[in-house]
Amino acid sequence: MRKIKKTLMKYLPSPTWPWEIISGLFIVIIMINSLKYFSKDVSSINRPFFALEIIIADLIWGIFDGWMLIFTNLLREGRYNKMISRIKSWDKKLATEIITNELSDTLISMCDEKTREQIIDMVFRSLSSINQDDLKKPRISKDDIIAAFVSTFFVFLPCIFILPFFLLIDNMDMAISVSNMVGLALLFGFGYKLGSCTNRNKTLTGLIIMLIGLLIIMLAIVFSA
Secondary structure, three states: OOOHHHHHHHOOOOOOOHHHHHHHOOOOOOOOOOOOHHHOHHHHHHHHHHHHHHHHHHHHHHHHHHOOOOOOOHHHHHHEEEEEEEEHHOHHHHHHHHHHHHHHHOOOOOOOOOHOOOHHHHHHHHHHHHHHHHHHOOOOOOOHEEEEEEEEHHHHHHHHHHHHHHOOOOHHHHHHHHHHHHHHHHHHHHHHHHHHHHHOOHHHHHHHHHHHHHHHHHHHHHOOO
């Protein structure tokens, strides 16, 4: 289990993965509760077809998310190459400013000023020694592909709570209600995890995420009335 967790965190670190699942949950909740708005007689809806639509929508979102991850990584690698070239060609003061700005939103921002200066100086000397010909051209790597698949999996995972559509075949309204309850419970759970990953109040974060889902459900009820 630890090895699996380590692998997942390598390709989709926290708090990204709980947020990806929460995004998928919101998509499914919106689609499920839109049924009453678009059809006054939900019992007449082709349930397997509708479930397939949800699966496809979440899958498309997951694939889009995965490919955007790859595209972002390519852009970042190209940007880093350009920055290294500037650091090598500019004077130390300007180069240090670039490095300082890049590292300002990282963990070293929590260090004292002297430690930050030492780290920045070390990074400057290390980047300045890189040969221009040794800079790697941006390309899609094996890790990028794996990360894209992991991202797609996490966005697609929320489809699991459309199961009530198949388990409660005789009562569509009950299926929607059960799905909503399961969805709200999952939103609280992954909101709780999101709070844990970001050192926020876990219960409060879970409740806020769950209340957003509840608001979506209430709006669907109001507009379908």
